[in-house]
Amino acid sequence: MLALQLLCNGIVTGCALGIVAVSFSLVYATTKIFHVAHAGVYTMSGYVAWSLLRHGFPAPIAFVGAIAAATALGALIQGVLYARLERRRATHLVVLIASLGTLAVIQNILAAVFTANILQFELPWGSQVFHLGGNVRLTMTQLLTVLVNVAAYGGVMWFSHGTILGKQIRAVASNPFLAEIVRLQPRRVHIYVMAIASALVCLPGILVPLDFGLQPYNGVTPLLTATIAMIAGGVGSITGAFVLAIVITELQNMSLLFIPGEWSIGVTFFIFVVFMLFRPTGLFAAAR
Amino acid sequence: MDFWFSYIALASIYVLLGLSTNLLVGIAGIFSVSQAAVFGVGAYIVAFFLMNETMSFLPALAIAALCCIALNILVTLPALRVSGDYFVVTSFGIQLLATAVFTNWTDGTGGANGLPGIPPPDLAGKALESSGEVVSLCVAGMGLGCLIFWLVMRAPFGRLLRAIREDELAVAAAGKSVLRAKVSAAALAGAFAGTAGGLYATFLSFIDPSSFDLDSSILLLTMVVVGGARTLAGSILGPFLLLALPQILTLVDIPTTVAAAARQLIYGVLLIAFMLFRPQGLAGEKL
Amino acid sequence: MRTLLRYGIGVIAVVLAATSAHADTIRFGAILPLTGPGAGIGTQQMRGIQFAVEKANAAGGVHGNTIEILFEDNQAKPDQSILSFNKLADLQHVPMIFSAYSGPSLAMAPLATRKKILLVNAGAQADKLATASPYLVNTLPTIGDEIKVISKYLAGEGKKQAAILFENDAAGIAGRDDYQKYFPEAGGTILAQEPTQFGQTDFRPALLKLADAKPEVMLVSITAAALQMAQQYKQLGLNFAVAGTTFLQDPTLVADPSSEGIVHTQVRIDAPPELAAEFKAKFGVEMEFFVRQYYNATQIILAVTDRLLTEGKPITGESMHDMLFTIGKFQGLIPLEFKTNTATVPLDINVMKGGKDVTIKQMSSD
Numbered sequence: 001m002l003a004l005q006l007l008c009n010g011i012v013t014g015c016a017l018g019i020v021a022v023s024f025s026l027v028y029a030t031t032k033i034f035h036v037a038h039a040g041v042y043t044m045s046g047y048v049a050w051s052l053l054r055h056g057f058p059a060p061i062a063f064v065g066a067i068a069a070a071t072a073l074g075a076l077i078q079g080v081l082y083a084r085l086e087r088r089r090a091t092h093l094v095v096l097i098a099s100l101g102t103l104a105v106i107q108n109i110l111a112a113v114f115t116a117n118i119l120q121f122e123l124p125w126g127s128q129v130f131h132l133g134g135n136v137r138l139t140m141t142q143l144l145t146v147l148v149n150v151a152a153y154g155g156v157m158w159f160s161h162g163t164i165l166g167k168q169i170r171a172v173a174s175n176p177f178l179a180e181i182v183r184l185q186p187r188r189v190h191i192y193v194m195a196i197a198s199a200l201v202c203l204p205g206i207l208v209p210l211d212f213g214l215q216p217y218n219g220v221t222p223l224l225t226a227t228i229a230m231i232a233g234g235v236g237s238i239t240g241a242f243v244l245a246i247v248i249t250e251l252q253n254m255s256l257l258f259i260p261g262e263w264s265i266g267v268t269f270f271i272f273v274v275f276m277l278f279r280p281t282g283l284f285a286a287a288r
Numbered sequence: 289m290d291f292w293f294s295y296i297a298l299a300s301i302y303v304l305l306g307l308s309t310n311l312l313v314g315i316a317g318i319f320s321v322s323q324a325a326v327f328g329v330g331a332y333i334v335a336f337f338l339m340n341e342t343m344s345f346l347p348a349l350a351i352a353a354l355c356c357i358a359l360n361i362l363v364t365l366p367a368l369r370v371s372g373d374y375f376v377v378t379s380f381g382i383q384l385l386a387t388a389v390f391t392n393w394t395d396g397t398g399g400a401n402g403l404p405g406i407p408p409p410d411l412a413g414k415a416l417e418s419s420g421e422v423v424s425l426c427v428a429g430m431g432l433g434c435l436i437f438w439l440v441m442r443a444p445f446g447r448l449l450r451a452i453r454e455d456e457l458a459v460a461a462a463g464k465s466v467l468r469a470k471v472s473a474a475a476l477a478g479a480f481a482g483t484a485g486g487l488y489a490t491f492l493s494f495i496d497p498s499s500f501d502l503d504s505s506i507l508l509l510t511m512v513v514v515g516g517a518r519t520l521a522g523s524i525l526g527p528f529l530l531l532a533l534p535q536i537l538t539l540v541d542i543p544t545t546v547a548a549a550a551r552q553l554i555y556g557v558l559l560i561a562f563m564l565f566r567p568q569g570l571a572g573e574k575l
Numbered sequence: 576m577r578t579l580l581r582y583g584i585g586v587i588a589v590v591l592a593a594t595s596a597h598a599d600t601i602r603f604g605a606i607l608p609l610t611g612p613g614a615g616i617g618t619q620q621m622r623g624i625q626f627a628v629e630k631a632n633a634a635g636g637v638h639g640n641t642i643e644i645l646f647e648d649n650q651a652k653p654d655q656s657i658l659s660f661n662k663l664a665d666l667q668h669v670p671m672i673f674s675a676y677s678g679p680s681l682a683m684a685p686l687a688t689r690k691k692i693l694l695v696n697a698g699a700q701a702d703k704l705a706t707a708s709p710y711l712v713n714t715l716p717t718i719g720d721e722i723k724v725i726s727k728y729l730a731g732e733g734k735k736q737a738a739i740l741f742e743n744d745a746a747g748i749a750g751r752d753d754y755q756k757y758f759p760e761a762g763g764t765i766l767a768q769e770p771t772q773f774g775q776t777d778f779r780p781a782l783l784k785l786a787d788a789k790p791e792v793m794l795v796s797i798t799a800a801a802l803q804m805a806q807q808y809k810q811l812g813l814n815f816a817v818a819g820t821t822f823l824q825d826p827t828l829v830a831d832p833s834s835e836g837i838v839h840t841q842v843r844i845d846a847p848p849e850l851a852a853e854f855k856a857k858f859g860v861e862m863e864f865f866v867r868q869y870y871n872a873t874q875i876i877l878a879v880t881d882r883l884l885t886e887g888k889p890i891t892g893e894s895m896h897d898m899l900f901t902i903g904k905f906q907g908l909i910p911l912e913f914k915t916n917t918a919t920v921p922l923d924i925n926v927m928k929g930g931k932d933v934t935i936k937q938m939s940s941d
Contacts, residue, residue: 002787005811009779034376084564093313094567097513100506101559108553108610112546115860116614118776118800120827129810139810212776213803217612221775224380224502231377256784261770262743266388269381276378277366291665294658391743400744402653404681404703488654494682496745498652534655535662538647548609548617548648 001135003257008132010253012142014246015149016204021226021233021241022156023200029236030173030193033082034092034227036099039219040106041077041198045070045205046214047110050119059123067202074198077102078191086187103220110216119214126210145207152203153242159196160238169193173236225249228272233283240283248272293423295531297491300423300430301484302511302527307437307520308480309508314517315446316473317453318367321505322379323481325386326363328500330356330485332390332397335406335495345409345490353482360478361471368467383502390497402496409490426487433480438520440476449473450518514562516569525570533558600641601880601890604663605673606683608651612774613676615799616865620675620698621646622858623869631877638884642877645669653682664690670892671876673869674711677701677745684708692892693899697872698865700821701749705917710896713917714872718746718796721820721840721922722753723761724938728838728924729792729818730761737763738790738815740781740804742797743770750796750820758794766790776803779811786813795819802828809833824864824925824932834927841932843921844868844909871907878905 020042027035045066052062081102085095126141160166172179172189179186208222226241229248233240248268255264305327312318330352337348363382367375391400398404408417409425416422440446448469451459460466489495507530515526537551562569605624608617628642636642645667647659656679663669664686672687674680675698684707687694694711696704700718704711729737737758741751747770755765767788769781782804785793793815797804801823808817809832816838823839844867846854854862862870879898880890888894904912911918924936 002783005783006780009783013777081560081564085567088564088567090563090567093319093509093513093517094563097510098560098563100510101556101563104556104559105553108549108556111610111614112549112553116549116610116612116618118615118803120802127806127810129812137810137812213800215612215774215776217614218774224384227377228381231374253780256769256780260768261781261784262392263388265772266385266392269385269388273366273378273381273385276374276381281374291658291661294661298654298658394748400748401701401703402678402681402745404707405685492654492657492682493685494653494678496653496678496682498678499654531658534648535658547646548614551648552610 003254004134005136006253006256007250008136008138009142010250011246012138012145013253014249015146015153016208017222017226017229017249018242018245019149019152019204020201020222021229021245022153022238023197024223024226025230025233025235025238025241026156026160026169026193026197026200028227028230030169031078031082031190032092034096034099035077035082035194035197036096036220036223037077037102037106038197038201039223040103041070041073042201042205042223043110043214043216043219044073044106045202046209047114047119047216049206050121050209050214051114053121053123063202063206066206067199070202070205071195071199073106074194075191078194082194083187083190107216107219114214114216116216119209121210121213123210139211141207141211145204145211148203148207152200153238156200156238165192228269232272232275234281244283293419294491295535297419297423297426297487299528299531300426301488301491302508302531303430303524304433304480304484304487305508306511306515306523306527307433308477308484309512310517310519310523311437311473311477311480312364313509314512315441315449315453316470316477317456318364318470318474319376320364320367320379321376321502321509322363322383322386323477323508324500324502324504325383326356326360326478326481327485327488327504328386328390328495328497329359330482331489331495331500332403332485333482334486335403335489336396338407338409338490339403339405344413345411345486349483349486352486353479356482356485357475357478360474360481364470364474368470380502383505387497387501390500397497400497402494403489404494406489406493406495408493409487422491426491429483429487433483434520434524436476437523441520445469445472510559512569514559514569516571519571521571522569529570599639600643601637602643602645602667602669603671603673603876604645604647604659604667604669606647606649606656606659606663606679607673607675608679609646609648611650613651616698617648617651617675619863619865620673620869622854622860623697623866623871624673624873626854626857626862626866627870627873627877637877637880640884642880644673649679651676651679653678655679656683657686660686660692664692670890671695671895673697673872675699677704677749680704680711681707681745684711687711687892690892691896693895695872695876697868699746701745702753703749705915709916710892711916712896712899712913714875714911714920715821715842715868715918716920716922717917718750718820719753719757720917721842722750723757724922724924725794725818725820725838725840726754726757726761726763728840728936729758730763734792734816734818735763736766736789736791737794738766738785738788738792739768739794740778740785740797741768741770741795742773742799744773744798746798746822747771747773747796750822754794754796771797773799776800778804778807782808782811782813786811786815790815792816792818795823798822801825802831802833805831805833805837821864826861826863829927829932830930832930835929837927839925839927841923841925841934842868843923843937844871846870846908867908871909871911874907875899875905875911878902878907 048069049062049066052065128140172186229245230241233244251268252264312320333352334348366378511526516522649656660683671693677699687710688708697714702717702719741747819839821842828834851862911920923934925932
């Protein structure tokens with residue numbers, strides 16, 4: 001019973017993390033920016049949804065509002081900051097630190113406006129419990145998390161392989177110079193990518209706090225784990241990022257069966273480091 | 289006077305760390321975000337020997353430096369196998385792994401409770417208890433570190449490192465061993481970090497995992513970039529400035545309860561502005 | 576090197592400019608986590624101090640002297656705390672500093688002893704704080720004192736098979752160690768223990784693993800996110816009892832249906848309704864536990880200052896320390912007495928019932 005319930009919880013958390021990884025991977029594969037401020041977009045979307053709900057808007061409108069706000073923020077960061085840095089030919093390290101600065105700005109605006117306390121959503125339907133077979137219990141929020149994020153994964157797959165914009169993005173990602181020559185306007189594509197990735201990260205950005213509450217400084221851990229999933233899955237592989245995110249959370253969850261919880265994070269990262277030494281290009285790199 | 293002493297001592301320690309990070313990231317081009325982990329190992333080793341009265345400060349510091357040399361080589365080895373961004377994330381993993389060990393290996397590190405009551409450093413059998421003596425020790429450590437850094441950068445070895453960063457292939461084609469150069473840089477960086485750790489533990493007399501976490505590693509990177517990568521002056525300026533910044537920001541008078549968050553916000557804005565308008569840092573070469 | 580000098584001098588000049596002082600104000604310090612994951616509690620603590628000081632100043636100050644508190648943000652980190660401590664001690668010459676969180680308080684304790692500056696902790700509860708420094712006083716009992724009480728109570732209720740849920744940081748681990756020591760002493764058995772990370776609110780894996788050990792009661796030692804813990808406990812359909820210490824007292828938890836039946840020790844600290852209302856009018860939030868604790872601690876400090884001024888004595892760390900123990904008994908929000916460096920205060924056993932925290936037994940922390 002324990003193993004099964006842990007497995008199910010791991011899938012729930014993993015699906016949410018998967019979309020964080022997929023959205024980060026979209027940005028990273030296209031722009032080569034280690035977009036740490038993505039954690040800020042992720043956190044902010046939850047706060048926007050929370051405050052719209054507080055002001056009496058119905059849940060769907062609140063969620064759409066949050067997605068719109070995050071999309072705008074993502075495009076803004078790309079258009080105002082990253083594009084400018086790129087024009088000045090800033091190095092990776094410089095962009096990374098600017099991104100860290102942006103993250104600090106977003107987090108602290110949230111902390112100043114909403115306080116650093118944990119905020120809980122007041123949506124009674126979210127905590128409704130469903131009994132699945134074998135004594136497994138999942139809440140409405142958890143089920144929704146799985147459904148929405150898996151659907152989002154499907155959507156991204158379709159988008160990047162089945163639409164023109166998606167193909168353009170992949171073209172820019174694989175060869176920006178060539179893309180420039182054939183008038184794909186990489187800069188414009190970069191803004192689209194950031195907007196899409198920011199909209200995408202809203203889904204876990206709203207669903208995860210529905211379950212666990214909101215904290216302004218809490219986006220970094222999921223983002224880091226997601227980047228690790230992205231790298232281990234192979235940069236550019238959407239499936240790789242999504243699957244590896246689930247694998248990593250399952251590792252953390254299931255390792256509890258064998259070792260004390262203190263060490264579950266340590267063991268997970270140990271496995272990761274060893275893995276990187278032996279297969280440095282990631283698991284799904286060939287699928288690119 | 290103690291505030292200045294503690295500020296100078298802490299900044300000196302961070303200068304050593306800045307040199308270490310600068311060597312790896314700025315000069316050898318190994319983008320490590322786990323320098324705080326190596327720093328922590330140095331601190332815990334010195335704390336362990338001094339608290340158990342196994343030996344005096346200098347031999348303990350030497351052992352810490354040696355261990356950190358070995359560890360830093362080990363930690364940067366993946367950089368020779370995986371390149372660029374892959375290594376960054378591997379390095380993240382190493383840092384998180386180290387934090388897990390610092391937090392949970394209670395018998396060795398005191399766990400999350402930390403180690404209180406680390407004795408002051410001693411030289412030639414005399415304990416350095418006054419803050420003036422401790423600060424002199426830290427400044428001496430920093431001076432020595434800077435001297436070594438300066439000499440290394442002027443030596444042929446320094447030019448080799450710069451050349452590797454510019455064009456690794458060309459260096460290899462010229463018949464120089466890239467591997468050996470990188471490993472030597474990692475070793476030197478490890479020695480700096482280990483020494484800094486030992487000084488930090490004895491200066492604060494208390495260490496816990498929060499001083500050696502990912503945030504600290506990122507702070508180190510920020511110090512190097514803001515100060516100026518690849519130069520000695522940059523490695524000195526960065527730590528002195530970034531350690532003073534929180535203190536300077538308290539001068540910005542924000543009377544409400546959001547003051548602290550607002551100050552961190554200003555810090556973020558400053559970082560962004562800096563990267564936009566002076567990406568080479570205060571005294572650095574273009575990255 | 577020229578750039579180095581130029582910027583160096585700039586920095587020094589700016590910091591020096593900050594260090595001029597005014598007359599007729601008495602300055603104290605407070606080193607609290609005002610940003611970062613500890614900021615939620617740190618902000619409560621700051622408001623408690625501000626509220627007490629502003630009330631005192633509005634009433635004419637202490638013997639006509641305005642009280643000013645210099646707040647420093649340490650992000651709950653020891654090295655920042657040391658810098659802040661030295662800054663307050665050397666540049667502002669404060670005789671007394673409020674502190675919080677176990678790690679930073681332990682790191683500052685040796686400095687407090689050396690510089691004879693009174694360090695007042697009204698938030699952290701690690702057992703080591705009781706003996707860390709003669710100049711470190713705690714206005715609330717250590718976690719060990721509370722756990723002795725709850726362990727005896729639970730054993731008396733026949734709940735002897737326990738599992739521990741603890742936060743993997745200094746405060747949470749101190750609680751776990753005390754449960755491991757005092758619960759068996761009271762006749763119980765510890766079946767399992769599981770950590771959670773501070774700031775993380777996913778308790779399900781830990782709760783599931785503890786449930787697998789089939790305990791009668793879960794002993795909780797977490798300092799944050801108690802509401803999320805209780806909600807997840809309910810959602811998983813677990814049915815063992817839940818017990819803990821003052822850390823569990825969180826108004827949002829008490830008001831939530833998932834808290835029904837949680838038993839915990841509670842350091843008694845009640846704010847009179849009119850005071851709580853005044854606080855709410857001023858800050859727009861409830862006067863929560865740590866607000867009351869630091870309000871209370873500030874009142875003690877103001878009482879000590881008042882007495883020193885009445886007797887015409889200088890206000891130094893040493894004189895404040897001595898006066899605190901000379902007075903011994905204080906009546907702030909609660910009656911408390913300093914027999915040692917850790918105050919003896921009333922301690923209750925509460926149970927959460929129907930959205931209220933009901934006291935079922937009253938005792939004292941010794």
